[in-house]
Amino acid sequence: xxxxxxxxxxxxxxxxxxxxxxxxxxxxxxxxxxxxxxxxxxxxxxxxxxxxxxxxxxxxxxxxxxxxxxxxxxxxxxxxxxxxxxxxxxxxxxxxxxxxxxxxxxxxxxxxxxxxxxxxxxxxxxxxxxxxxxxxxxxxxxxxxxxxxxxxxxxxxxxxxxxxxxxxxxxxxxxxxxxxxxxxxxxxxxxxxxxxxxxxxxxxxxxxxxxxxxxxxxxxxxxxxxxxxxxxxxxxxxxxxxxxxxxxxxxxxxx
Amino acid sequence: xxxxxxxxxxxxxxxxxxxxxxxxxxxxxxxxxxxxxxxxxxxxxxxxxxxxxxxxxxxxxxxxxxxxxxxxxxxxxxxxxxxxxxxxxxxxxxxxxxxxxxxxxxxxxxxxxxxxxxxxxxxxxxxxxxxxxxxxxxxxxxxxxxxxxxxxxxxxxxxxxxxxxxxxxxxxxxxxxxxxxxxxxxxxxxxxxxxxxxxxxxxxxxxxxxxxxxxxxxxxxxxxxxxxxxxxxxxxxxxxxxxxxxxxxxxxxxx
Numbered sequence: 001x002x003x004x005x006x007x008x009x010x011x012x013x014x015x016x017x018x019x020x021x022x023x024x025x026x027x028x029x030x031x032x033x034x035x036x037x038x039x040x041x042x043x044x045x046x047x048x049x050x051x052x053x054x055x056x057x058x059x060x061x062x063x064x065x066x067x068x069x070x071x072x073x074x075x076x077x078x079x080x081x082x083x084x085x086x087x088x089x090x091x092x093x094x095x096x097x098x099x100x101x102x103x104x105x106x107x108x109x110x111x112x113x114x115x116x117x118x119x120x121x122x123x124x125x126x127x128x129x130x131x132x133x134x135x136x137x138x139x140x141x142x143x144x145x146x147x148x149x150x151x152x153x154x155x156x157x158x159x160x161x162x163x164x165x166x167x168x169x170x171x172x173x174x175x176x177x178x179x180x181x182x183x184x185x186x187x188x189x190x191x192x193x194x195x196x197x198x199x200x201x202x203x204x205x206x207x208x209x210x211x212x213x214x215x216x217x218x219x220x221x222x223x224x225x226x227x228x229x230x231x232x233x234x235x236x237x238x239x240x241x242x243x244x245x246x247x248x249x250x251x252x253x254x255x
Numbered sequence: 256x257x258x259x260x261x262x263x264x265x266x267x268x269x270x271x272x273x274x275x276x277x278x279x280x281x282x283x284x285x286x287x288x289x290x291x292x293x294x295x296x297x298x299x300x301x302x303x304x305x306x307x308x309x310x311x312x313x314x315x316x317x318x319x320x321x322x323x324x325x326x327x328x329x330x331x332x333x334x335x336x337x338x339x340x341x342x343x344x345x346x347x348x349x350x351x352x353x354x355x356x357x358x359x360x361x362x363x364x365x366x367x368x369x370x371x372x373x374x375x376x377x378x379x380x381x382x383x384x385x386x387x388x389x390x391x392x393x394x395x396x397x398x399x400x401x402x403x404x405x406x407x408x409x410x411x412x413x414x415x416x417x418x419x420x421x422x423x424x425x426x427x428x429x430x431x432x433x434x435x436x437x438x439x440x441x442x443x444x445x446x447x448x449x450x451x452x453x454x455x456x457x458x459x460x461x462x463x464x465x466x467x468x469x470x471x472x473x474x475x476x477x478x479x480x481x482x483x484x485x486x487x488x489x490x491x492x493x494x495x496x497x498x499x500x501x502x503x504x505x506x507x508x509x510x
């Protein structure tokens with residue numbers, strides 16, 4: 001199973017429009033530091049699933065028919081805004097699987113076009129090709145799922161964004177899942193009152209509490225990047241800040 | 256006054272995702288035929304107004320502070336989706352002026368960020384720098400204004416999209432406005448039951464009924480492009496199909 005971080009940014013991304021902090025200046029100067037809307041691609045030889053749809057250029061990135069499904073964590077615009085254009089396609093249907101959310105986003109439900117919206121249930125696995133997804137409730141301002149993804153060989157990857165902390169049942173489920181790698185919301189530098197998202201110490205301690213084999217911090221805000229540039233804060237060797245375009249072959253064999 | 260057609264496409268644009276009609280094939284092969292979300296830039300030496308905000312890359316197209324205001328025709332996603340990202344900027348305020356629409360789009364009103372939403376009233380002119388805008392009610396499935404734009408020298412340009420036909424009062428107002436150029440919704444090839452947008456014969460006859468000095472057809476769907484490729488349907492010399500990137504210096508002097 002190959003995971004590609006297509007976007008690793010918090011809402012607004014990096015550089016943030018109008019900002020000249022050190023992180024935003026760096027991203028203007030060096031495109032490698034740009035952070036786009038948070039999303040990832042999970043692939044096997046026969047299956048290709050897009051995790052979240054906030055990138056505005058989905059229609060040019062993905063040839064028609066090349067996506068097995070789109071799996072959504074939640075319906076905030078920075079995670080679904082790319083669907084507003086993509087839906088107007090013709091000649092195909094794309095399953096779009098996410099949490100039940102009566103609101104959705106804008107008029108997506110009213111005019112779904114080529115999108116086939118389906119609601120998943122918490123802890124009820126569903127399959128897309130040879131990938132199995134288990135929806136795990138997260139803690140956010142809209143109904144939100146993380147996903148535990150497992151391929152046919154038992155390689156395991158958890159994608160947990162957007163969230164602040166983890167519900168006890170989600171923590172329990174993951175702690176009994178065996179060996180896995182995790183991508184986790186880490187929007188903010190250390191702050192006393194983070195809201196809706198993990199800050200750095202919370203994200204780092206969650207990866208450790210999960211006993212994940214590897215951890216990737218994502219959904220990064222410009223303040224976290226600037227803070228990290230200034231402090232070079234230490235991370236355990238198995239935890240890394242993700243970058244747009246980073247690819248990871250999840251090849252740890254399950255115990 | 257300089258008008259630049261930044262996007263001339265109907266919702267979904269050209270090429271339409273998954274479509275292989277002659278117009279979509281041509282747009283894939285030749286980027287000059289691509290049609291992006293319908294929008295335009297109106298500029299004088301000192302003022303720069305974006306008409307509609309459906310382009311997803313507003314944050315890279317327009318340097319912070321370079322827009323005097325954004326003026327919206329209505330809140331359908333293909334006309335406002337670029338705001339979902341742009342709003343998260345910092346250090347500036349952008350006036351966003353449009354019709355009163357209690358819904359807006361997605362959570363734009365709830366989290367406006369740098370956007371300062373303001374409702375205009377029909378037929379009540381407002382000024383942005385040295386441009387005067389008069390909102391003109393149109394006929395569409397959401398509250399929608401066209402705009403009559405006039406610069407300090409009396410050059411006049413009307414931007415009328417999205418609409419199917421024109422309300423009598425809007426027609427009367429424009430017929431008494433004097434000499435002007437017009438950009439007009441022309442989404443469809445001839446069809447008996449066009450909905451929400453003008454088809455070709457209706458758009459062409461409206462330009463003539465308005466007695467506009469020049470007419471630019473915009474908000475073009477792929478079916479219209481394909482139909483026009485097949486038929487090369489005649490247009491009066493003063494009416495033209497707009498293209499993305501087309502610039503027009505509106506320099507006719509008012510009578």
